[in-house]
Amino acid sequence: MNPNPHIPKWIERLLESVLPDSIAEFVIGDLEEYYALHCEQKGRLMARVMMLWSVLGVCFSFAFKKPRSNSNYRTMLKYYFKLSWRNMAKQKVYSSIKIGGFALGIAATLLIALFVKDELSYDNHYQAQGQIYRILNESTHPEHMERWSAFPPPIKSALENEFPEIEKVGRLINFDWFDAGDNQFRPIEDKANIYENKFVYADPELLEILEIPMVFGNHSALDKPNSIVIARSKAEKYYPGEDPVGKQVILNEDDNSIYTIGGVMEDPRPSTFLQFDFLLTLAEEEFWNGEQTSWGSWNYSVFIKTGKGADYKQLEDKLLVVRDDYVIPYNRERGDQRADDMAQYYQYDVQPVNEIYLYSDDTHDNLQHGDIDIVWLFGSIAIFILLLACINFINLSTAKSANRAKEVGMQKVMGSLKSEVVKQFMMEAFMYTSIAFILGVVIALVSLPFFNVLSDKSLVLPWSEWWVIPGLIAFLIVISVLSGVYPSFYLSAFKPIQVIKGNLSRGAKNSKLRGALVVFQFATSIVLIICTIVTYRQMEFILNKRIGFDKDQVILIQGANTLKDQAKSFKNELMRLSTVNSVSYTDFLPVLGTKRDGNSFWKEGNRKIDKGVGAQKWRVDENYLTTMGINLVQGRNFSSDMASDSTAIIINESMAEELGLEDPIGKRITNSFEPVFHIIGVIEDFHFDSFKREVGPLSLAYGGFGSIMAVKFTSGNTDQMLGQVHEVWDEFMPNQSIRYSFLDDSYALMYDQVSRTGKVFTLFAVLAVVVACLGLFALSAFMVEQRGKEISVRKVLGASMSQIFTLLTSNFVKLVIIAIAIAAPVGWYLMKQWLSDYVYRVEITWDVYLIAGASALVISLITISSESLKAGLMNPVKKLRSE
Amino acid sequence: MKLGGFEELVLLAIGSLGDDAYGVTIKEILKEKTGKNPSVGALHSALYRLEEKEFVKTNEGGATAERGGRRKKYYQLTAYGIKILQEANELRMSFAQNIPNLKPQE
Numbered sequence: 002m003n004p005n006p007h008i009p010k011w012i013e014r015l016l017e018s019v020l021p022d023s024i025a026e027f028v029i030g031d032l033e034e035y036y037a038l039h040c041e042q043k044g045r046l047m048a049r050v051m052m053l054w055s056v057l058g059v060c061f062s063f064a065f066k067k068p069r070s071n072s073n074y075r076t077m078l079k080y081y082f083k084l085s086w087r088n089m090a091k092q093k094v095y096s097s098i099k100i101g102g103f104a105l106g107i108a109a110t111l112l113i114a115l116f117v118k119d120e121l122s123y124d125n126h127y128q129a130q131g132q133i134y135r136i137l138n139e140s141t142h143p144e145h146m147e148r149w150s151a152f153p154p155p156i157k158s159a160l161e162n163e164f165p166e167i168e169k170v171g172r173l174i175n176f177d178w179f180d181a182g183d184n185q186f187r188p189i190e191d192k193a194n195i196y197e198n199k200f201v202y203a204d205p206e207l208l209e210i211l212e213i214p215m216v217f218g219n220h221s222a223l224d225k226p227n228s229i230v231i232a233r234s235k236a237e238k239y240y241p242g243e244d245p246v247g248k249q250v251i252l253n254e255d256d257n258s259i260y261t262i263g264g265v266m267e268d269p270r271p272s273t274f275l276q277f278d279f280l281l282t283l284a285e286e287e288f289w290n291g292e293q294t295s296w297g298s299w300n301y302s303v304f305i306k307t308g309k310g311a312d313y314k315q316l317e318d319k320l321l322v323v324r325d326d327y328v329i330p331y332n333r334e335r336g337d338q339r340a341d342d343m344a345q346y347y348q349y350d351v352q353p354v355n356e357i358y359l360y361s362d363d364t365h366d367n368l369q370h371g372d373i374d375i376v377w378l379f380g381s382i383a384i385f386i387l388l389l390a391c392i393n394f395i396n397l398s399t400a401k402s403a404n405r406a407k408e409v410g411m412q413k414v415m416g417s418l419k420s421e422v423v424k425q426f427m428m429e430a431f432m433y434t435s436i437a438f439i440l441g442v443v444i445a446l447v448s449l450p451f452f453n454v455l456s457d458k459s460l461v462l463p464w465s466e467w468w469v470i471p472g473l474i475a476f477l478i479v480i481s482v483l484s485g486v487y488p489s490f491y492l493s494a495f496k497p498i499q500v501i502k503g504n505l506s507r508g509a510k511n512s513k514l515r516g517a518l519v520v521f522q523f524a525t526s527i528v529l530i531i532c533t534i535v536t537y538r539q540m541e542f543i544l545n546k547r548i549g550f551d552k553d554q555v556i557l558i559q560g561a562n563t564l565k566d567q568a569k570s571f572k573n574e575l576m577r578l579s580t581v582n583s584v585s586y587t588d589f590l591p592v593l594g595t596k597r598d599g600n601s602f603w604k605e606g607n608r609k610i611d612k613g614v615g616a617q618k619w620r621v622d623e624n625y626l627t628t629m630g631i632n633l634v635q636g637r638n639f640s641s642d643m644a645s646d647s648t649a650i651i652i653n654e655s656m657a658e659e660l661g662l663e664d665p666i667g668k669r670i671t672n673s674f675e676p677v678f679h680i681i682g683v684i685e686d687f688h689f690d691s692f693k694r695e696v697g698p699l700s701l702a703y704g705g706f707g708s709i710m711a712v713k714f715t716s717g718n719t720d721q722m723l724g725q726v727h728e729v730w731d732e733f734m735p736n737q738s739i740r741y742s743f744l745d746d747s748y749a750l751m752y753d754q755v756s757r758t759g760k761v762f763t764l765f766a767v768l769a770v771v772v773a774c775l776g777l778f779a780l781s782a783f784m785v786e787q788r789g790k791e792i793s794v795r796k797v798l799g800a801s802m803s804q805i806f807t808l809l810t811s812n813f814v815k816l817v818i819i820a821i822a823i824a825a826p827v828g829w830y831l832m833k834q835w836l837s838d839y840v841y842r843v844e845i846t847w848d849v850y851l852i853a854g855a856s857a858l859v860i861s862l863i864t865i866s867s868e869s870l871k872a873g874l875m876n877p878v879k880k881l882r883s884e
Numbered sequence: 885m886k887l888g889g890f891e892e893l894v895l896l897a898i899g900s901l902g903d904d905a906y907g908v909t910i911k912e913i914l915k916e917k918t919g920k921n922p923s924v925g926a927l928h929s930a931l932y933r934l935e936e937k938e939f940v941k942t943n944e945g946g947a948t949a950e951r952g953g954r955r956k957k958y959y960q961l962t963a964y965g966i967k968i969l970q971e972a973n974e975l976r977m978s979f980a981q982n983i984p985n986l987k988p989q990e
Contacts, residue, residue: 007952021932027944028928030954031907035924037950058925063932 008033012056019063028059077421078428084408085429092401095779099397100437102775106390107441107480109768112452113383115460120371123272123358127212129306132168134313135357136160136303136320137350137364142342148350150302150366154293157204159323160303166311171207172283172301173275176367177588177596178202179288180258180281183708185563185737188239189249189259194737196560197235199278200252202286208266210306211275211354217244218264223282228263230280236265254563271459274357274368296331302366304354313351320349335673336609375758382765385525389769391484392518393776394433398426398488400515400783405492410500422493430485438477455760457753516816519780522773523820523857524827529766530853531828532835535845536759539836542843543752549687549696550591551630555713555744558726560737561586562708567733572710574729580714580722585628588707589619591689592747596707602700604660605669605677614659616652616698617689618672622705626684628713636666636682639703646703650678654686656698678702691751692841711744770857774864777813781865785809785872793877802873809869810862817861821854828853887939887968893918894930895939895969898959906946906956907931931959939965 008029016032017025032055039048089096127133136156139148152172160170174181183198205223208215208230215222215230222230229250236245245262252258260281269276287293307313324347332340352361359373409422446462453460463469564571568586575584588596598620601613623639625631634654639646650670657665662680671677678700686696714722723741730739749756785792792805800808829845836842887895897913898905907928915921934940939962946956961969980986 024928024932024957026954027907027957028924030947030951030956031911031928032924033952033954034908034948034950055924058923059928060925062923062925062929 008036008052012053016056016059019060021063032056032059081425081428082432084425085432088405088429089433094782095397095401096433098775098779099394099433100440102393102772103390103434103437103480103484104440104444105768105772106387107438108444108448109765110383110387111441111445111462112449112460113379115449115462116452116456116458117376117380117383119272119458119460120359120376123371124274124355126270126273127354129212130355131353132307132309132311133210133354134305134307134316135352135354136305137352137366139348139350140346141348142346148361148364150364151299152301152303153296153299153328154301155296155327156301156303156323159327160305163322164316164319166308166316167305168308169206169210169306171204171210171304172202173204173207173304174202174283174300175275175277175302177594178300180252183559184252184258185254185560186250186252186279189251191239192736194254194560194563194734196738196740197278199276201275201277201280202283203280204283207280207304208264210304213269214267216265216267217246222246222264223280224284225261225263226282226285227260228282228284229260230264230266231262232268232278233265234268235278254565274354276369296327297335305351313353317349317351320351324348338609338612342612379761382529386765386769386772387480389522389525389772389776391480392522393772393779394430394484395487396515396518396776397779397783398430399491400780402488402492402495403787406495406500409492409495410497413495413497414501419493423489426489426492427481427485430488431481434477434481434484438473438480442473455757455764457757515780519773519777519813519816520820520823522769522776523817523861524824526766526769526773527821527824527853527857528828528831529762529769530856531824531849532832533759533762533766534849534852535828535832535836535843536755536762538843538849539839540752540755540759542841543692543755544749546688546841548591549631549685552745552748554716555628555711556723556726556741557590557744557747558710558712558730559740559742560708561710562706563737564733568706571729571733574733575710575712575726578722578725578729580718580725582713582715583624583627584713585622585624585705585711586707586709587619587621587625587705587711588709589617589621590709590711590744590747591629591687592744593691593751594747595709600672600700602656602660602670602672602698604662605671608671608673614656614698616656616659616700618650618700618702620704620706621701622703625701625705625711628711629687630713631687632685634683634685636680638682639701645679646681648676648678649681649703651682651684651701652680653684653696653699655696656700657683659698688841692839695840770860774860777861778864778868781809781813782868784812785868789872789875789880792872793875793880796873796877797881805873806866806869809872810865813861813865814858817858818854821850821857824853825850887972888930890922890926891930891934891939892969892972894927894934895961895965898940899961899966899969903958903960905959910959934959934965938962939968 013029016029020028032052035055036048036052039051042048043051135150136152137148137150138152140146154172157170157172160167176182179202181200181202183196184200185194186197187194203223205221207213208220208223213220213230216233216236218230222228231239231245239245239250240248244265246264248262250260250262252260263282266280268278292298307316324343328347329340329343332343357368359371359376361368362370362372362374364370412422413419449460449462561568561571572584572586575581589598596619598618600616600618602616602618603611603613607613621639623641626633626638633651636651639649639651643649652660652665652670660670662668665680665683668680669677670680684701686699688696689699690697712726726741727739788809792809795805795808828850832845836845893914894910897910897917901909901913907924910931911922911924911927914927931940935942940959941962942957942959944955944957946958947953
């Protein structure tokens with residue numbers, strides 16, 4: 002051990018800086034004496050602790066008491082502030098460009114930060130976080146890798162009985178199925194039906210698993226058969242001011258669908274994966290005979306709550322018991338050839354509840370999803386735009402350095418230290434960024450409503466949260482430092498002798514770095530322009546591609562199921578209207594949110610031999626093909642006159658191909674549970690699913706019914722047609738208002754995400770270009786100013802206008818061209834990644850780069866030309882007179 | 885000139901220590917007499933104030949090895965300091981006399 006321990010040097014320095022000089026030595030001496038004493042008495046560690054404690058006390062006692070050696074400290078601060086202010090006021094254009102560009106960048110960053118935070122906040126509110134999971138099916142088969150959420154009904158008892166670590170199991174049906182989906186709804190006392198959507202089926206346990214907060218009733222609200230839980234806003238709508246528990250409601254005028262309200266829940270918070278208003282119980286529900294015990298019908302999403310500390314990754318492996326004991330034996334027993342594939346490629350995923358929203362874009366679960374890639378993308382765009390704004394600041398500050406050089410020189414001659422000059426410029430940067438920051442927050446607040454429309458969110462700046470103000474201040478400090486450090490050190494490094502002699506290369510120095518920064522700015526802008534063009538093209542492609550059916554001039558009348566027996570006569574009435582071409586009654590339509598029915602088909606007799614073809618089977622009527630404008634390639638349409646058509650089927654081309662039928666007409670095919678179908682026609686493939694997937698096999702069987710009437714109307718007077726349809730509807734259903742949508746709108750809605758991504762790209766691309774151009778404008782103005790005399794001399798010697806223009810612009814044009822060269826491959830790569838999600842996509846052709854590059858070039862030329870032209874047109878006498 | 889309670893104690897300590905009054909000894913005697921251990925910071929800021937108010941005068945010296953070669957600052961009461969102590973004492977006594985059970989012990 003060191004026999005004579007000393008107080009560490011840094012503490013000594015700390016104390017010296019705090020204590021008045023007259024007593025510093027003695028206090029430190031005292032502390033040292035105590036330290037030595039305590040070391041002896043109580044050991045080194047204890048002595049150290051006591052010493053630090055004393056030092057802390059000294060610091061507090063003497064804080065702010067030390068008389069500053071530089072007694073005009075505050076005066077200097079005031080002086081810095083005044084100088085910065087005057088500089089700012091003197092050069093209004095530069096200052097507003099610096100501040101305006103910055104404010105735009107800050108506003109964009111704030112908006113995106115709010116967006117990202119909102120996306121990341123989904124399902125983080127559970128008390129039993131880390132114990133709530135969803136179970137998914139996963140196929141790792143190389144030809145069809147996919148994840149989906151639907152399980153057969155007996156999965157519930159299997160999970161409950163065989164896995165002690167699973168405490169609760171709750172199933173959910175959240176797609177259009179029996180009473181789930183949308184319905185005509187009324188309290189049993191009322192007359193008028195009102196359309197409501199967001200119905201789901203749920204097990205009683207789900208209330209507890211998902212910790213759904215209840216207003217009336219408790220978590221056993223769904224325990225009784227035929228009970229329903231409704232959201233608070235719906236309770237207020239139908240039963241204002243009362244507790245509706247125990248009241249009855251009826252769906253779709255169907256006596257089999259009378260439910261008793263078991264409870265009222267809070268409206269689901271916006272940041273949860275499952276948005277619904279009505280929960281129908283699954284207690285003792287059986288949709289058809291034997292359904293609940295069959296491992297063959299896959300319709301139920303499964304949520305579980307595990308015990309504390311259960312390892313969900315291990316659970317994934319354990320769950321394979323379900324596959325081996327139930328699913329595979331069921332399929333083997335029925336001779337299904339897929340059983341072997343299952344043993345090899347089929348497995349389970351246990352997904353934490355907070356990952357459902359952001360990490361399930363690839364999962365078939367009929368839920369709204371965010372996309373973690375988009376979150377990353379937006380996040381990086383925000384950072385880039387902020388960088389662009391910082392770069393403007395750096396570029397302009399260093400470019401204008403010549404104007405400040407004399408000031409710095411004088412200061413240094415008068416005895417100013419470098420650190421003081423740095424302090425001055427840092428303060429100036431801080432002042433600029435503070436103003437920009439306030440402006441940026443204001444811009445963000447003003448534009449938030451528009452951004453909400455664009456991003457389909459309801460974001461607010463949460464002022465009341467504790468972290469907001471400190472967060473904003475920290476953000477302000479970071480960007481001040483980011484943009485202030487380099488100019489401060491650059492400007493403070495001038496040698497006074499050079500400055501005053503006048504041989505400072507006026508701001509031209511460091512033009513390399515400035516050039517690089519300009520290249521960076523423009524490369525970023527061009528990448529964003531490329532992204533914008535490509536997303537727009539993809540959108541155009543989707544909306545205008547030959548999709549195999551005619552989406553124009555079709556309206557979909559919803560809620561037709563409440564017509565019941567009158568449906569047929571309603572349809573006939575519609576057909577008689579002069580403005581209507583044809584009417585088809587079916588639930589199966591090639592837009593999202595309508596019915597789907599996945600089946601497996603085999604050629605007759607092949608069921609135990611091959612694996613069959615997975616195909617949709619849609620129930621339609623004889624008017625479907627004309628109404629939807631689908632082309633019949635071979636054979637004939639259904640006919641109401643032929644009784645044998647009840648077992649007729651029409652298939653699409655890709656189904657014919659997958660079944661391996663050369664001449665399909667008259668061939669017989671079967672799914673495993675209905676009579677054998679005979680093929681009467683083949684239709685052209687049409688897009689009935691997202692463009693992200695290939696058009697799959699599809700078949701049409703005869704027998705349309707359901708809730709939707711698709712009406713094809715003649716071109717021309719849409720209003721007249723709607724009026725007529727209204728009249729007919731009101732005749733049939735006086736108690737229920739008509740509800741309809743246009744097929745092309747529903748179709749466009751499917752690609753809402755793409756069109757929104759496109760708009761967001763446009764917004765940010767415009768922002769980036771504006772910020773970059775602001776910077777470029779200021780830079781070019783500065784260059785012209787610097788080279789004023791040179792230009793004048795050239796003019797006197799006979800240079801032409803165009804020569805001067807070229808001289809001034811060529812440098813910048815060079816930079817923009819380099820930026821194009823850098824941006825093209827980056828943009829190509831990014832967009833290739835994005836497009837790879839789509840099976841049907843546009844090619845990225847060379848003209849994308851041409852357009853992006855040319856527009857960047859033109860915009861930058863326009864930006865710099867105003868200043869260059871001004872210089873070229875100026876009378877040379879003005880600049881030269883002074884010498 | 886005001887004299888704070890802790891400052892008064894420190895003045896008394898300096899007076900009673902005679903020639904050997906510097907930071908460490910003052911702290912020690914205060915600890916011994918009052919039973920409380922004043923912090924180094926509080927003590928020195930009191931000493932600093934006393935010096936500013938000219939209740940004490942100082943001289944420097946006595947560098948030792950355990951102080952890392954630093955000198956000590958010795959404190960002594962000034963005449964003014966003694967006077968202010970006297971005043972404080974008289975004030976105290978004038979109150980004490982009126983309290984029946986609180987007689988100064990002879």
